[in-house]
Amino acid sequence: MPADDLVDTVNSVIEVAMPVAAKMGVRVLEVGRGHAVTTVPIEGNGNHFGAIYAGVQFTVAEVLGGAITAGSFDTSAFYPLVKSFDIAFRAMARTDLRAEATLSEDEITRVAAEAAAAGKADFVLEAVVTDSAGTTVATSRGLYQLRAFGR
């Protein structure tokens, strides 16, 4: 699938699968093999301090697990689940945010092989959330499981 079509597809999945995230304005910007970028606007997500609520920062980072799955694994056979998620808030989030994560080629190969053999495979995704000035506002570590449909 061309990269732009894949971005559109993943954004459509977010609308259906995570309407709460879509309502926040969380969108995928880039999806590729081992690589995903998401964004969320401050508009509608600010609080009385003019900062983006922690749960929105969680969401813009957490959806990277689904996006990177779409770019890296066979989504006709497998889907991702989040098992645990740790996030550290490092600076006030006062602008639109961008979140990014990568998965190495070795890790993609391991996860795909393990999931094909066992029907499931865990993987860890570390993400960085930055503001419009490039300052890191949050870092996260998500533990996901790639699981075969019907398991």
Place this chain on the structure above:
Amino acid sequence: MPADDLVDTVNSVIEVAMPVAAKMGVRVLEVGRGHAVTTVPIEGNGNHFGAIYAGVQFTVAEVLGGAITAGSFDTSAFYPLVKSFDIAFRAMARTDLRAEATLSEDEITRVAAEAAAAGKADFVLEAVVTDSAGTTVATSRGLYQLRAFGR
């Protein structure tokens, strides 16, 4: 302040301070010294699996930090910030959810004294999120900081 008035006050603060959480339907049910309970409906928060999105589970647990602060500390002088938050998803969340956390009397005393002396004090809040059958769907560990206004 009578307990019911405090619950109403905290819910009003959520509306203003965390409109995203209020839009999810996150509400405080109980607030007392060292004790808080929150809830969120499945209605509007379900996905295509009929489950509540992880970011909503994060939110119903995370807001306990603010609620327990209102019940335990001097909110005319101090406010809470969340510094980090770890959550483990243990079962599918298919009903309205309830989240609960407690803070011991010793810990309240320590945090209040440290914040009075230093202008800030960290505290950890462990929360349990349960479904309508009482099954634990998520557990969390939030690191918060009680901070003096103007610091």
